Amino acid sequence: MKPADLLERHAAIWQAATTHPFLDAVRDGTLPASVFATWLVQDYLFVTDEFAFQAHLLPEAPRAAQALLLRSLMALEAELGWFEKQAQQLKLVLTAQRLPVTVAYATFMHQLAASAPYPVVVTALWAIERAYLQAWMNIAPAHPTYQSFVEHWANQAFANFVAELESAAADALAPGGFDKETEASFLEVARLERAFWGMVWSGGAK
Ligand code: HMH
Numbered sequence: 001m002k003p004a005d006l007l008e009r010h011a012a013i014w015q016a017a018t019t020h021p022f023l024d025a026v027r028d029g030t031l032p033a034s035v036f037a038t039w040l041v042q043d044y045l046f047v048t049d050e051f052a053f054q055a056h057l058l059p060e061a062p063r064a065a066q067a068l069l070l071r072s073l074m075a076l077e078a079e080l081g082w083f084e085k086q087a088q089q090l091k092l093v094l095t096a097q098r099l100p101v102t103v104a105y106a107t108f109m110h111q112l113a114a115s116a117p118y119p120v121v122v123t124a125l126w127a128i129e130r131a132y133l134q135a136w137m138n139i140a141p142a143h144p145t146y147q148s149f150v151e152h153w154a155n156q157a158f159a160n161f162v163a164e165l166e167s168a169a170a171d172a173l174a175p176g177g178f179d180k181e182t183e184a185s186f187l188e189v190a191r192l193e194r195a196f197w198g199m200v201w202s203g204g205a206k
Contacts, residue, residue: 001173001176001177001178002170002173002177003126003166003169003170003173005177005178006123006127006178006183006186010190013187013190013191014131014134014190016190016194017131017135017190017191017193017194018131018134018135018138018193019135019138020135020194020197020198020201021201022035022039022197022200022201023135023136023139023197026139026142026143026146026149026150027139027142027143027146028142028143029142029143029144029145029146031145031146033090035200035201036146037090037092038099038200038203039200040083040086040087040090040092041087041092041093041094041096042096042098042099042101042102042199042200043083044080044083044087044094045094045096045098045102046102046105046106046196047076047079047080047083048080049102049105049106049109049110050076050109050128051073051076051077051080052109052113053110053112053113053125054069054072054073054076056113056114057069057113057122057125058070058073060118060121061118061122062118062171062172064171065122065168065171068165068168069168071161072125072161072165075161082152086149099199099200099203100199101192101195101196101198101199102196102199104192104195105192108188108192109124112124116181116185117181118172119169119172119173119174119178119182120181120182120185121185122165122168122169122172123169123172123178123182123185123186124185124186124188124189125165125169126162126165126168126169127185127189127190128189128193129158129161129162129165130162130165130166131189131190131193132153133153133154133158133159133162135153135193135197136150136152136153136154137153137154137159139154140154
């Protein structure tokens, strides 16, 4: 079994992780600015946590995966800068408190980095990025209001990068493919992705 087989085996769960009324409203340009602002700030905080997660992963990674993982870390650092620029243009402050799902996602990533074997961690990393690729690809092209955000993930370069992560995960998995622990962490990524959209949608609409 390859990493991509997880997507087929859990197709309904994956669909739930990568489609949401929030995303539909982004596509249609009907999303209230306040809800979008909640997403932007929480996702910025998520990326700072993902940055720490990926940095932890580096020393454990096999030699052959180091260059890719370093590039991934650099891309996340650039992404933080991108978020900061967007926030400045929208006059948003990025120092908000983490909402509960952002905290839960950070805890999950922290625990994975601290105690899971490398193949489990790299598969989870692939799933995290794969979820965003799919979620934003699904709604491209979007209404001009949000299209520049959609394009940030719905593009060929990002798709190529996610494919490289998939190869790294496939290389790391045992010849027999993924085990129960890999599958469980994949499912936890899917659950957290779904919950993240839900948190933003209900938390930002208040
Ligand atoms: C919630 N999942 C979430 N935010 C992101 N920025 C990504 C995945 C991709 O890095």
